[in-house]
Amino acid sequence: MAKVTIDGITIEVPDGTTILQAARMIGGDVVPPAMCYYSKLETSGGYCRTCIVKVTKGSEKDPRPMPKPVASCRTTVMDGMVVENTVSPDLLEARKGVVEFLLINHPLDCPICDQAGECHLQDLSYEHGLAKSRYEFKRREFEQIDIGEKIKLHMNRCILCYRCVKVADQLCDGRVHGVINRGDVAEISTYISNAVENDFSGNMIDVCPVGALTDRTFRFKSRVWFTKPMDAHRDCKKCSGKVALWMSGNEVLRVTGRKDRYGELESFICNDCRYEKKNTTDWNIEGPRNIERHSVISQNHYMSLRQLKIDVSKQKELAEKAHRDKQNTQ
Amino acid sequence: MSRKILLKHIDVPGIRGLKAYRENGGYQALEKALKSMKPDEVTEEVKKSGLRGRGGAGFPAGMKWSFIAKPEGVPRYLVCNADESEPGTFKDRYLMSHLPHALIEGMIVSSFALGANTSYIYIRGEMLYVYHILEEAIAEAYEAGLLGKNILGSGFSLDLYVHPGGGAYICGEETALIESLEGKRGNPRIKPPFPAVKGVWGCPTVVNNVETIASVPHIVNMGGDEYAKIGIGKSTGTKLISACGHINKPGVYEIELGLPAEEFLYSDNYCGGIRNGKKLKAVVAGGSSVPILPGELFLKTANGEPRLMSYESLADGGFASGTMLGSGGFIVMDEDTSIVKNLWNFTRFYHHESCGQCSPCREGTGWMEKLLHKFLDGHATIEDIDLLWDIQSKIEGKTICPLGDAAAWPVASAIRHFRSEFEEYVKNPHSIKDVKHYFRINNLVEQ
Ligand SMILES: Cc1cc2nc3c(=O)[nH]c(=O)nc-3n(C[C@H](O)[C@H](O)[C@H](O)COP(=O)(O)O)c2cc1C
Ligand code: SF4
Ligand code: SF4
Ligand code: FES
Numbered sequence: 058m059a060k061v062t063i064d065g066i067t068i069e070v071p072d073g074t075t076i077l078q079a080a081r082m083i084g085g086d087v088v089p090p091a092m093c094y095y096s097k098l099e100t101s102g103g104y105c106r107t108c109i110v111k112v113t114k115g116s117e118k119d120p121r122p123m124p125k126p127v128a129s130c131r132t133t134v135m136d137g138m139v140v141e142n143t144v145s146p147d148l149l150e151a152r153k154g155v156v157e158f159l160l161i162n163h164p165l166d167c168p169i170c171d172q173a174g175e176c177h178l179q180d181l182s183y184e185h186g187l188a189k190s191r192y193e194f195k196r197r198e199f200e201q202i203d204i205g206e207k208i209k210l211h212m213n214r215c216i217l218c219y220r221c222v223k224v225a226d227q228l229c230d231g232r233v234h235g236v237i238n239r240g241d242v243a244e245i246s247t248y249i250s251n252a253v254e255n256d257f258s259g260n261m262i263d264v265c266p267v268g269a270l271t272d273r274t275f276r277f278k279s280r281v282w283f284t285k286p287m288d289a290h291r292d293c294k295k296c297s298g299k300v301a302l303w304m305s306g307n308e309v310l311r312v313t314g315r316k317d318r319y320g321e322l323e324s325f326i327c328n329d330c331r332y333e334k335k336n337t338t339d340w341n342i343e344g345p346r347n348i349e350r351h352s353v354i355s356q357n358h359y360m361s362l363r364q365l366k367i368d369v370s371k372q373k374e375l376a377e378k379a380h381r382d383k384q385n386t387q
Numbered sequence: 388m389s390r391k392i393l394l395k396h397i398d399v400p401g402i403r404g405l406k407a408y409r410e411n412g413g414y415q416a417l418e419k420a421l422k423s424m425k426p427d428e429v430t431e432e433v434k435k436s437g438l439r440g441r442g443g444a445g446f447p448a449g450m451k452w453s454f455i456a457k458p459e460g461v462p463r464y465l466v467c468n469a470d471e472s473e474p475g476t477f478k479d480r481y482l483m484s485h486l487p488h489a490l491i492e493g494m495i496v497s498s499f500a501l502g503a504n505t506s507y508i509y510i511r512g513e514m515l516y517v518y519h520i521l522e523e524a525i526a527e528a529y530e531a532g533l534l535g536k537n538i539l540g541s542g543f544s545l546d547l548y549v550h551p552g553g554g555a556y557i558c559g560e561e562t563a564l565i566e567s568l569e570g571k572r573g574n575p576r577i578k579p580p581f582p583a584v585k586g587v588w589g590c591p592t593v594v595n596n597v598e599t600i601a602s603v604p605h606i607v608n609m610g611g612d613e614y615a616k617i618g619i620g621k622s623t624g625t626k627l628i629s630a631c632g633h634i635n636k637p638g639v640y641e642i643e644l645g646l647p648a649e650e651f652l653y654s655d656n657y658c659g660g661i662r663n664g665k666k667l668k669a670v671v672a673g674g675s676s677v678p679i680l681p682g683e684l685f686l687k688t689a690n691g692e693p694r695l696m697s698y699e700s701l702a703d704g705g706f707a708s709g710t711m712l713g714s715g716g717f718i719v720m721d722e723d724t725s726i727v728k729n730l731w732n733f734t735r736f737y738h739h740e741s742c743g744q745c746s747p748c749r750e751g752t753g754w755m756e757k758l759l760h761k762f763l764d765g766h767a768t769i770e771d772i773d774l775l776w777d778i779q780s781k782i783e784g785k786t787i788c789p790l791g792d793a794a795a796w797p798v799a800s801a802i803r804h805f806r807s808e809f810e811e812y813v814k815n816p817h818s819i820k821d822v823k824h825y826f827r828i829n830n831l832v833e834q
Contacts, residue, residue, distance in 0.1 A: 154781030
C-alpha cells in the first residue's frame, strides 16, 4: 500500500495505482480531467496531457519534486507522494494551455454535432478553458468518412486520443483501423478504406470523447438531451447484454453501453445489441438511468427533474420580472 | 588541444575497407576485450572514462550500461542510433561513411560488454549510400570472423543488422526508434518503462549514438583512466563538431573538449572565422534544438569568462545566458542573418516532424509556425511576440518526448536575446522586406 496526498487529502491505495485512479478514489474536485485515458483499454492515456498534475514530493524515500508536470493517468503513486492539482495556479494555467491546444483546430460545430450535450471536450473547455480563443488562423479540415455502414468519422473533430485505435487493437480481430500521417495532419483511418466489420467495432463510438465517431443509425435523430436514458438488458451470446437505451416516447433511438461519470463503459457491448435491437420488445427495461455528469446530458436525469422544474420556473420568474421592469421604464 | 582519436586515420587511403582499418590499429580493442577482459570489466572502463552520450543529452554512457536489466533467460539488445537528422548535425554520417569499421568494432565491443547477441544500427533512411557502405563493411567483418558465431574463438557470438528508417526526425528519439525498428509507427513510447528495462521486443536495451559507440574501442585500448585525462572536468574525451553556416571552413572537426570557443570559431585549424569579413551575429552551438546565443554571449559567459567547448561551459548561465553542447551541430550566423526568418524555418521543421501524439506539440508547433510567418508577412503585432512566448512556455515540459522542448527552446531563446528584432518586424515591416539569408534546411525550404 502507498500513501498519497492530493490537494491536501491523503488516501492509502494499493501499489501500482496511478495518481489519476487515486484521485478518482477520493472523488470530487481533485480528480483531473482525462480525455484519452480509459481504464478498460490497455496502454491508453498519456496523449492528451489534460490530466497533468504537479508532484511536489516524489516519495518518502526520494522527496525531490518532479521537475515537470506529469500525466497523472500514466504515473504510479509512490509512498509519501504529494500531488498538487487544483491548488496550484501554475498547473491550472498549464492545463488551460492544453485545453487551448485541443481547441485551436477543433471546428466548434456543436450546433450540428450529434455528440453535443454528452461531449467531454465541451465539458473540458467549459470547466478548464479560456473564454476566448487566441487562434486566428484557418483550422485544418478533413473530408468526412463512413467507416462501414454504421460509423461516421468526422476527423475535424478528433482530438487523437487513440482510444478508438486501442478498441480496434484490443477488441476487434484483424485490425484495420489506426492512425496515418503525422503531426497536426495525422488522421484516424482504416486500412485502404476497409470498412470496420467486427462484432465489437461499435465500441469505438462509445469511447470517442468527442463527436469524431458517431453512430450513423442515430445521426441527426435527436439532440441527446431530449432523449431519456433507460437501463436495459437482454440475453446476448456475444456480450453482457447490459446497455443504455436512449428513448423518445416508446421509440428506442439509440443503444449504447452504460457509461460511468468519467464516460467509461461498464462493459463493452456487441454490434448486435447496439445496432439491431431497436424495439422495446427486444429488451428487459430496468428503469431510468441516472447520469452523473456536469453536462447538458444530465438535464434529463430523472432524479433532478424536480430541481430542473424549480430552476425553470425561477428563470421564468426572472424573465417576467425583467420584462415588467422594461415596461415600467418605458 | 588538437588531439585526434576518432578521426586519426580518416585520411589513410582505403580506410573504409577492413584491410587498411586493421593495418592502422583497427580491431585491436576487440581482441583485447574478447581475449583478456570480462564484459563487466569493459563496462567498468567505460564508466571510468567518463564518456558521455554524444547524441544530445550527454548522459554518462557507462552509467547507462550499468542500468540495463539482466533477467535470467531474456535477451538484451544494443541499438545504435544513426538516425542523425537534427538540422546542423552531420557528424555521424561523416564518421560512418569514412570509417564504417570504427562503428562496427564499437558495436561488437559494446555488445560484448552488455551481453547482447543481436544488435542493430538504425540508420536514417535518406542516408542510403551510407547504409550500403555499412552493409559492405559488415559483410567483410563476417567474412573475417569478426561477426557471427564464436568471434575470434572467444565463444561470444553477435549478429549485427543495419535497419534504414523511413525518413522521420522523430525516429531519432530512442523509443520512437525502437517502435520503428519493430516495424510499427514511429511514435515515442510513454516512459517509464525505460529501454533499459523494456526496449526492443520488450527486452532490456541500450540505445547509444554512433559517436558514443565508436569511442568505446579507443577507451578499451587506452584504458578508461587515460581517456578521462583528455578533455576538461566532466567533459572527457574528444567530440565531433559539424560546423556550418557563415564560416570560412564548414566541415566536421574533432576537438578535445574544453577547446576555447573563440579558437574553434576563428582559428584556421577549425572554422576559420566568419566568411566575407562579416561580423558574427549569433551561434546555435549544438544543433537546431538548443538555445541560440548572440555572438558575445557565445564567446564569453555572462560573468565575462571565456566560453569553452564543453558540456559545462556552454551550459553556464542556464537558459538565461547559456545553451547546450547538444549533438555538436554548430551553426554560425553573420550580421546579415534574419533571426526571425531563421526561427520560422526551424519552427517549420519541428511542426513538420512532430509525430502528433500529444496535444501541446501537435497543435503548438503549427501555431508557432503560423505566427512567425505573420511576422515575415509584416502583419504581426507586438502582442504576437507575447503570444509566441506564451505558446512555447505551454509546450515546454508538457509533452511525451523532448521534441516539444526542442521546438520550444529556439523560440524562447530567440525572443529572449533578439526581442528588438521581432519588434522591428512589427514596426517597420518594409525595411526588412529584402531579407538576407537564414540557415536553410536541405530541401525543406524554397526561399
Ligand atoms: C526528437 C529527437 C530526435 C533525436 N535524434 C537523435 C539522433 O538522430 N541521433 C542520436 O544519437 N540521438 C538522437 N536523439 C537522442 C536519443 O533519444 C537518445 O538520447 C540518444 O540516442 C542516446 O544516445 P547517447 O546516450 O549515446 O547520446 C533524439 C532525441 C529526440 C527527442
Ligand atoms: S476518433 Fe474519437 S476516439 Fe478516435 S482518436 Fe479521435 S477523438 Fe479519439
Ligand atoms: S512531443 Fe511531439 S514528437 Fe514527441 S510524442 Fe509528443 S507529439 Fe510526438
Ligand atoms: S488522460 Fe492522461 S494524458 Fe490524456
